[in-house]
Amino acid sequence: MLTVLVVDDSALMRRRIADLLIEAGFRVETAATGEEALARLPVVDPDVVTLDVTMPGMDGLTCLARIMVEHPKPVVMVSALTGAGAEETLEALRLGAVEAVQKPAAGSIGRIGEELVETVRAAASSRPRRVHGLRERLRLARARIAGEDFVVPEGLPPAVPPMAASPAAVAAGDEGEGVVLVGVSTGGPSTLEDILPLLPAGFPWPVVVAQHMPAAFTATLARRLDELCALRVLEVERATVLAPGMVCIARGSADVELARRGGRLQAVCVPPSPDRPWHPNADRLVTSALRLLPADRLVGVLLTGMGNDGAAAMAELHARGGRTIAESEDSAVVFGMPQDLIRRGGAGVVLPSGRIAGQLTRWLMPVGRRAGID
Secondary structure, three states, X not given: OOEEEEEOOOHHHHHHHHHHHHHOOOEEEEEOOHXXXXXXXXXXXXXXXXXXXXXXXXXXXXXXXXXXXXXOOOEEEEEOOOHHHHHHHHHHHHOOOOEEXXXXXXXXXXXXXXXXXXXXXXXXXXXXXXXXXXXXXXXXXXXXXXXXXXXXXXXXXXXXXXXXXXXXHHHHOOOOOOEEEEEEOOOHHHHHHHHHHHOOOOOOOOEEEEEOOXXXXXXXXXXXXXXXXXXXXXXXXXXXXXXXOEEEEEOOOOEEEEEEEOOEEEEEEEOOOOOOOOOOOHHHHHHHHHHHOOHHHEEEEEOOOOOOOXXXXXXXXXXXXXXXXXXXXXXXXXXXXXXXXXXXXXXXXXXXXXXXXXXXXXXXXXXXXXXXXX
């Protein structure tokens, strides 16, 4: 039987989460503070920790950092998932948490409770990521949340101005019209940091990312990535013309499709499809792209995440002659999505996250423009 340590300063919330998990077959222990959680961790030795984002005394970020250094375990952050809590929750994901889920409210909890149980179960089979420079990342996290100037974390390249693609160049399609399509879920924010900041400013194709995430988070995620990347990173709030030198993060809790309007390729935010369980949905994104572009003008990248979203459509992309990358098991927080693509025979290349940017660059950039990349 899997054991979960539930950490929350609210006795009501501890009981609510514990009841959900016990009913689902977990053994549950609880702690009311970060200090108590750290003391109980080596004694309980849980398979998963659920951790409140905001607690008095030792806050959730500090407790998480201590867990990852002293007794690494899969940690699921429990948050109100509001705009006000987005900064703290995204920092928790960057510091090594597996996923963030919404706090179950009073009364009928329905899908929220199901998602919490599913996420905890998936986290039990995940691998905690070793975050380099954890103490410095924690310091920077607090500085950003406090509104201080952003400083690039150690180990990442400094940001440079994004490439400004001229309208004439885009219209002429000097590099050929094409798009990189990325599907990612559990463990995604930190995995995207392994890839997107390493793409050079001259990267010739736009990148569109379907990261399973609530709407409150994606604007903050896009802003953070924009600070780290040579490419311009933005959230798709409305129809957005695609051009070289840009990364589009699909708005959370919705879906994103490619469309052609006035002859121009665009990323379009659309209502979530009720027959698909994950949003923004990677299968829907890739399927829409295949309607507009030949497969050899698309690259599909399927990263960490539970479930199988993106695998069917990227396998079809591969079968039609398109290029695909699946993240390998040794770097994936949860191997479900890329594993399903590999199982379907749809992965052209299988790579750890740290090598994916280099592969994309070798595929898409002319040799003479890859200085310092190969």
